[in-house]
Amino acid sequence: MQYFNKKRIQSLIRRGILFTLLIFFFSLSAFSLSLRIGWQNIPKDKFVLKNNVLYVQSSALADAIGADLDWDPIYKCVIFYYGKAELKYFIRSGKVWFNNKFIQTANKAFIANGRSYIPLRDFANIFGFKLKYNPTKKLIYVELGLATLENLNILSNGKTRIIFDFERNIEYEIVEKKTQHLIVDFFGSFIDPPRIDKKVNSKSLKSFYLVQFNPSTVRAVFEFDVNTRCSVVPENGSRFIFDFGTGESTTLKQNTVAEKPIKESESKTEYKRKGRKIRVVIDPGHGGVDSGAVGIFGGLEKDIVLKIAKLLGNKLMATGKFEIFYTRTGDEYVNLYDRAKFANDVKADLFVSLHLNSYKEKTVEGMEIYYFDFSEDGYVRRIVWKENLDPEKDKDKIAIRVMKKDSYTKESEKIAKYLLSEIAKDGLKVRSVKKGEFAVLAYTEMPSILIECDFISNPVVEVRLLNGDYVNKLTDSISKAIKSYFENN
Ligand SMILES: [Zn+2]
Structure with a gap:
């Protein structure tokens, strides 16, 4: 038992020294490169080049794309939560788990000096990000391919309808629905300027704002009165409709020909x-x-x-x-x-x-x-x-x-x-x-x-x-x- 532990410790020390040397070497070779992910420049000490493969520290990568990061100490895996997607890098086996199945990747993640490093190209491929290289600037650029908000409509006619049109299909999630506010996240999306405030002041909706919550998520926050009823209707993945009404649910009346025409007194015919x-x-x-x-x-x-x-x-x-x-x-x-x-x-x-x-x-x-x-x-x-x-x-x-x-x-x-x-x-x-x-x-x-x-x-x-x-x-x-x-x- 003692013998085994000693041998194991020696091996660990050897590996540690080797990694330190390797990191030093990689840092030197990566030194002349710059890396930008989305709109964030990644500091040079956060990425390394190893056998022509670029690896980025998982924490820097998560920050830049707006993902949540977790570490599972039992299975030794790095977990990225990006929008509704879940990506796991198993350090020991080198396997990659994406949205409930194992997938084949060219390179393995590794740990050095307590930091996990993720192969950038594989990572980009999994999420459909575009990797570009500018040779004159020696800049590697990762395009996140975010969907921009193209249209924002406010319709008010007794009740209030808010319509967001994004450039292409994206996923959304209701983060919180309370009596006086509603918070919704739109994943893989982008707004410019990074915050848009709208005062509505209708009976059913006071105001709302959109904010670039993280590099890849737009958050909408609606503020209303206690008696407001709201409903969310995703149209086709790129269009999102929010209805705000007061009191009774505004159910669709079945207007058929059998129904009598509106009484004369109700009409305000004024030609x-x-x-x-x-x-x-x-x-x-x-x-x-x-x-x-x-x-x-x-x-x-x-x-x-x-x-x-x-x-x-x-x-x-x-x-x-x-x-x-x-x-x-x-x-x-x-x-x-x-x-x-x-x-x-x-x-x-x-x-x-x-x-x-x-x-x-x-x-x-x-x-x-x-x-x-x-x-x-x-x-x-x-x-x-x-x-x-x-x-x-x-x-x-x-x-x-x-x-x-x-x-x-x-x-x-x-x-x-x-x-x-x-x-x-x-x-x-x-x-x-x-x-x-x-x-x-x-x-x-x-x-x-x-x-x-x-x-x-x-x-x-x-x-x-x-x-x-x-x-x-x-x-x-x-x-x-x-x-x-x-x-x-
Ligand atoms: Zn037509």
């Missing part, structure tokens, strides 16, 4: 027409490079809705009561904000956006009419996402626009319900009235609706739409309903 004709802006969706939904027989949403728009406009004009404006009359791309601005500029009495729906279930058919409001319906979200595609990225303007929107929400809802029930009377297949956050409806400063005329994803419907008879019937019905609405309200 400043003064004898002039009723101005309707007809907005055929999509156009140009944006074809919208495409049917199995090659029917394009942008072409069909343009046909519907022109026919609808002609029929309304034929009544002698309407002045019609179009946001586009040809196959051209018009961004959503310009469409709405046009309607605002001509001081329209009604804005009607025309679209065709599509759905994975090919047998679905029928009309849906939308008005602007917040929606928690996943189905509606998908449609809104599809229709809101806007290369100009002016989505953030919704925030300002929506404030002016309050007075028109009720009337838009009323028109939507009226039209759908009238159209149903004509024997056309209708589904329901829904609320959704369509940008084009948010920007307009007048009653506005969006009609998803039918489902182009349904081959039977597509053929019908490509055939003039159905478009004729459809526009007959919509124009009659619009005329009837203005006569009766």
Whole structure:
């Protein structure tokens, strides 16, 4: 026993001396190199070059990428917690454990002078960081590939909705949800400036801020009153939606045609027409490079809705009561904000956006009419996402626009319900009235609706739409309903 211990101690001492020498040697050879990880320069005594492999002290590495570090003395392993990922370097066996399985790496981590050293290239590969070398500066640079925050929207309309759009899919975690605050971390993300403060001062949300919590994590902190209810809805991995409401849960009402139209007394119909004709802006969706939904027989949403728009406009004009404006009359791309601005500029009495729906279930058919409001319906979200595609990225303007929107929400809802029930009377297949956050409806400063005329994803419907008879019937019905609405309200 004694003999064994003595031998072991000797061996340990020998190894210690060897390592000290090696470190000294590595330090010399690495001396001329500089290393930057993310935006942090790594001090030269924190990394070594060994057989052309660069190793970095685990603590420096963890600091630079914003990971938590742990050491398991029993299994002798270094553990990195990066976002939701877990990475273990077993020093004895040289094995690497990543997200619950062993993985093959080229080089092993080692310990010298009580510090663990991690092979940088392997480490970068595991997390998908990019390793770059600048030979003139002798600089090794590790790009963390963080997703930047591209858009921040504040929508307030009774309740408050905050939307974060990151550059690409990232993971999030609710750190803390208390009666007066909510803390959420977004992993692998980046904001510039490193802190963004927003005062909201709505009934349901006082304020919130975003902070670069560590080199790779953005933290959002929301502050609200005790009676606020909040919900988090991750949209598609890059978009995160936070809803804040007061009191009763704002559940989605099932608005169907069976429901009675809103009572007259609730309506604040106030047209400043003064004898002039009723101005309707007809907005055929999509156009140009944006074809919208495409049917199995090659029917394009942008072409069909343009046909519907022109026919609808002609029929309304034929009544002698309407002045019609179009946001586009040809196959051209018009961004959503310009469409709405046009309607605002001509001081329209009604804005009607025309679209065709599509759905994975090919047998679905029928009309849906939308008005602007917040929606928690996943189905509606998908449609809104599809229709809101806007290369100009002016989505953030919704925030300002929506404030002016309050007075028109009720009337838009009323028109939507009226039209759908009238159209149903004509024997056309209708589904329901829904609320959704369509940008084009948010920007307009007048009653506005969006009609998803039918489902182009349904081959039977597509053929019908490509055939003039159905478009004729459809526009007959919509124009009659619009005329009837203005006569009766
Ligand atoms: Zn569309």
